[in-house]
Amino acid sequence: MPKNQLTRREFMRVGAGAATLGVASHAAFLTPSFAAAAPRSVPPSDRVRFASIGTGVRGCEIMRAALACPGTEIVAVSDLYDGRLTAGQENAGKQLFTTKDYRAILDRQDVDAVLVATPDHWHRKLVEDACAAGKDVYCEKPMAHTVEDGFAMVEAMQKHKRVVQVGSQVRSSVVYAKAREIYDSGFLGQVTAIEAWIDRNDASGAWIYPIPPDASEKTIDWNTFLGSAPKRPFDAKRFFRWRCYQDYGEGLPGDLYVHLLTGIFTITGINEPPLRAATLGGLFRWTEDRDVPDLIWTLYEYPNFRLSLRCNLNNESPGVTRIFGTKGTLEIKNDVLTATPQDTEPRPESYSIYGWPEKLRNEYLEDWRKKHPLPEPGKYPLGQSAQTFQAPPYYDYSVDHMHNFMESVRTRKPSVEDAEFGNHTAIACHMANYSHFQKTMATWDEAAKKIKG
Numbered sequence: 016m017p018k019n020q021l022t023r024r025e026f027m028r029v030g031a032g033a034a035t036l037g038v039a040s041h042a043a044f045l046t047p048s049f050a051a052a053a054p055r056s057v058p059p060s061d062r063v064r065f066a067s068i069g070t071g072v073r074g075c076e077i078m079r080a081a082l083a084c085p086g087t088e089i090v091a092v093s094d095l096y097d098g099r100l101t102a103g104q105e106n107a108g109k110q111l112f113t114t115k116d117y118r119a120i121l122d123r124q125d126v127d128a129v130l131v132a133t134p135d136h137w138h139r140k141l142v143e144d145a146c147a148a149g150k151d152v153y154c155e156k157p158m159a160h161t162v163e164d165g166f167a168m169v170e171a172m173q174k175h176k177r178v179v180q181v182g183s184q185v186r187s188s189v190v191y192a193k194a195r196e197i198y199d200s201g202f203l204g205q206v207t208a209i210e211a212w213i214d215r216n217d218a219s220g221a222w223i224y225p226i227p228p229d230a231s232e233k234t235i236d237w238n239t240f241l242g243s244a245p246k247r248p249f250d251a252k253r254f255f256r257w258r259c260y261q262d263y264g265e266g267l268p269g270d271l272y273v274h275l276l277t278g279i280f281t282i283t284g285i286n287e288p289p290l291r292a293a294t295l296g297g298l299f300r301w302t303e304d305r306d307v308p309d310l311i312w313t314l315y316e317y318p319n320f321r322l323s324l325r326c327n328l329n330n331e332s333p334g335v336t337r338i339f340g341t342k343g344t345l346e347i348k349n350d351v352l353t354a355t356p357q358d359t360e361p362r363p364e365s366y367s368i369y370g371w372p373e374k375l376r377n378e379y380l381e382d383w384r385k386k387h388p389l390p391e392p393g394k395y396p397l398g399q400s401a402q403t404f405q406a407p408p409y410y411d412y413s414v415d416h417m418h419n420f421m422e423s424v425r426t427r428k429p430s431v432e433d434a435e436f437g438n439h440t441a442i443a444c445h446m447a448n449y450s451h452f453q454k455t456m457a458t459w460d461e462a463a464k465k466i467k468g
C-alpha cells in the first residue's frame with residue numbers, strides 16, 4: 016500500500032477529513048469498482064486457484080492483490096532465488112509448494128491460472144508454456160521483450176484459447192475510466208496533442224537496488240535466469256538490477272512508458288502501434304553498470320494526434336498525462352484528474368484589426384456586434400469551471416485490475432488488457448528504443464510486423 020494510503024474502513028471513518036492525506040481540495044471522489052469497493056462471497060465452485068511465477072517485488076504485490084480478490088487461493092510459488100521463495104510464502108501467509116522449476120507448477124492439475132512477474136526476457140516462454148499447459152496467465156508489463164516475442168505471445172493466447180491479461184494496472188483504474196468518459200463525451204473537442212511523463216531522482220528510481228547479502232550461485236539459479244539471454248558468469252547486479260541491461264529489460268520505455276501508453280490508450284480508445292517514433296535520450300548520471308539511458312524523450316505519430324513521452328531519472332516531478340483538445344484539456348497528475356474547458360466564446364478579432372485604419376476597424380466591430388448581440392441582462396452564459404476527480408485514498412487499482420483478470424478466468428469473458436493490447440503498447444516501447452539506439456526515426460511496418468529505420 017502506498018505511503019499515506021488509508022484503508023477503506025479508515026476512509027469511511029474520517030470521510031472528508033482525509034484532505035490532509037494527499038487528497039486534492041474540491042475533488043469529487045470516484046466510486047471504486049469491483050474488489051476495491053465491496054468484498055463479496057464467491058461459491059467454492061467459482062474459486063480460482065493460482066500460482067505465482069516470480070515472487071520478487073512486483074510478484075509479491077500482485078500475489079497480495081490476487082489474494083485481496085474474493086474467491087481466490089494460492090497453491091504454489093516458483094522463483095529462482097531462495098530468498099524470494101521465502102518472501103513468496105510470507106506474502107501468501109502460509110507454507111506452499113515451492114520450486115525453482117516453473118514447469119512443476121504448470122504440471123499441477125490444481126492450478127487454474129499463473130501470475131508471471133519475472134524479468135521481461137522470460138515473459139514469452141512462460142506465457143507460451145502456461146497457455147500450452149491450459150493455464151490462464153496474468154503477465155506483468157511490458158508484455159514482450161522484443162517485437163517477435165509479442166506476436167508469438169498473441170499467437171499462444173489465441174491458439175490455446177486462454178485468458179492472457181497484461182499487468183499495466185491503470186487499465187482498470189476508476190480515474191482512467193472517468194477520463195475516458197469525459198473524452199467520449201466530446202468535452203475536449205478535437206484532440207491533436209498529448210504529453211506525459213514519469214520522472215525520478217534517486218538511486219532506487221534508477222533501479223540501483225541493494226543486493227541481498229546471501230546472494231550467490233548457491234541461492235540463485237543463475238543459468239535459468241539467463242534463459243534466452245547471452246551466457247555470462249554469475250553477476251548479482253544483473254540478477255537484482257536487471258532493468259539496467261538490454262538483455263533482460265527495455266530500459267525506461269519498458270519500465271515506465273508502458274504505463275503512460277496504457278493510460279492514453281485507455282482514455283482515447285486507441286489500440287494500435289504508432290506510425291512513427293523519434294527518440295532522443297542519453298546516459299548522463301547513472302553511468303555505471305548499465306547499458307540503457309537515464310533520460311529518454313520520444314515523439315510519437317498516431318493517426319489523429321501526436322504524443323510526447325518522457326522519463327528522466329535526474330529530476331523528480333509529479334507524473335503527468337495531459338490531453339489537449341480544441342475545447343478543453345484533461346490532466347491526470349498523481350492520479351488526480353482535472354478537466355478544464357477552453358474559453359471558446361465567440362469574440363471579435365482583437366489583434367490584426369489594429370493595423371487597420373480606425374474607420375474600417377470601427378465598422379468591423381460594429382458589424383460584428385450586430386451579428387453577435389449581447390445576451391439580455393441576467394442571461395449571460397455561466398463560464399464552465401474546471402472539474403476535479405480522484406479515487407478515494409484507500410483505492411488500489413492493482414486490486415481492480417487483478418479482479419478483472421479473475422473474473423475473466425471465471426466467466427471466459429475477454430480480458431480488459433489482452434495480449435494484443437499488451438503487444439501494441441510494447442511495440443511503442445520497442446520503437447522508442449530502436450530510434451534511440453539506431454539514431455533514426457523508427458517506422459512501424461504493419462505488413463511485415465517489423466520496425467524499420
Ligand SMILES: NC(=O)c1ccc[n+]([C@@H]2O[C@H](COP(=O)([O-])OP(=O)(O)OC[C@H]3O[C@@H](n4cnc5c(N)ncnc54)[C@H](O)[C@@H]3O)[C@@H](O)[C@H]2O)c1
Binds near residue numbers: 132137155239
Ligand atoms: N505493473 C507494475 O506497476 C510493475 C511494477 C514493478 C515491476 N513490474 C514488472 O514485473 C516484472 C518483475 O519485476 P520485479 O520488480 O518484481 O523484478 P524482481 O527482480 O524483483 O523479481 C523478479 C523475480 O523473477 C524471478 N525469475 C526470473 N526468471 C524466472 C523463471 N524462469 N522462473 C521463476 N522465477 C523467475 C527472479 O528470481 C526474481 O526473484 C517485470 O516484468 C516488471 O516490469 C510491474
